[in-house]
Amino acid sequence: MLTGTRPEGAQDEREAAARVQDMFARITPRYDFLNHLLSFSLDRVWRWRTARRFARTLRRADASVLDLCCGTGDLAFALAREARGSDAVIVGADFVEPMLVRARVKGRSIDRPVAFSAADALRLPFPDASFNLVTSAFGFRNLANYERGMREIARVLKPGGEAGILEFSEPGAGPLAVLFRFYFRQILPRVGAAISGSGEAYSYLPASVGKFPSPGELAALMESCGFTEVKFESWNFGSVLLHRAKRI
Numbered sequence: 001m002l003t004g005t006r007p008e009g010a011q012d013e014r015e016a017a018a019r020v021q022d023m024f025a026r027i028t029p030r031y032d033f034l035n036h037l038l039s040f041s042l043d044r045v046w047r048w049r050t051a052r053r054f055a056r057t058l059r060r061a062d063a064s065v066l067d068l069c070c071g072t073g074d075l076a077f078a079l080a081r082e083a084r085g086s087d088a089v090i091v092g093a094d095f096v097e098p099m100l101v102r103a104r105v106k107g108r109s110i111d112r113p114v115a116f117s118a119a120d121a122l123r124l125p126f127p128d129a130s131f132n133l134v135t136s137a138f139g140f141r142n143l144a145n146y147e148r149g150m151r152e153i154a155r156v157l158k159p160g161g162e163a164g165i166l167e168f169s170e171p172g173a174g175p176l177a178v179l180f181r182f183y184f185r186q187i188l189p190r191v192g193a194a195i196s197g198s199g200e201a202y203s204y205l206p207a208s209v210g211k212f213p214s215p216g217e218l219a220a221l222m223e224s225c226g227f228t229e230v231k232f233e234s235w236n237f238g239s240v241l242l243h244r245a246k247r248i
């Protein structure tokens with residue numbers, strides 16, 4: 001049975017969510033810098049590609065889009081850039097206020113408004129069938145209950161709307177994947193800890209990826225929560241996956 005993330009020591013969903021919230025609040029000041037450094041700036045490419053996959057929806061004049069677990073807003077901004085020329089409304093939501101503060105500041109230098117609002121992905125403050133597209137980049141894995149999170153995404157999507165979940169995954173086989181695994185488990189946590197000052201957050205990253213549902217399990221979860229046409233593609237030796245699906 002799929003549960004949700006459990007940072008070390010967290011006994012239940014409430015504690016897991018509180019630990020996640022606290023971890024991300026503490027690393028906010030160095031979050032963007034570390035993202036780009038630790039991924040050699042590939043994180044920008046992954047978000048840009050994700051936005052490209054939804055270009056058709058984004059360019060609909062009436063599109064309304066939710067980027068869940070938006071952090072400092074980078075996927076929301078990539079979606080906004082892809083939506084150029086349309087009147088699509090783009091909203092970013094996260095439950096860590098310092099992340100949202102940073103996202104709003106960054107948003108001032110983007111030539112298109114993106115609204116950022118505080119929201120818990122497990123209890124979204126949006127009515128049923130509000131959005132044409134819901135995305136999440138590297139956020140879904142951090143939810144304390146994956147099924148509830150997926151059901152919330154399905155609930156706020158309009159029938160025929162699309163979901164996109166960009167997440168890390170265990171890399172596949174082959175020498176480059178082995179090298180990447182070593183980097184991800186041994187080097188990244190040390191560099192992340194040294195620069196962010198939070199050892200916990202950057203050892204939690206590979207640990208939570210190791211426990212995250214496999215691509216097939218995540219696809220099955222989407223299907224069981226009201227999605228169809230579920231597909232996924234993998235990048236970076238299988239270490240980054242984009243799942244896409246349509247709301248029935």
Ligand SMILES: C[S@@+](CC[C@H](N)C(=O)[O-])C[C@H]1O[C@@H](n2cnc3c(N)ncnc32)[C@H](O)[C@@H]1O
Nearest residue numbers: 024069070071094095096120121137138139142
């Ligand atoms: C790894 S960051 C990803 C941020 C951003 N999407 C990006 O691509 O950089 C994960 C984000 O998920 C948020 N998050 C985790 N659980 C959440 C929840 N239950 N509700 C809302 N946000 C949540 C965290 O606050 C954090 O900002």
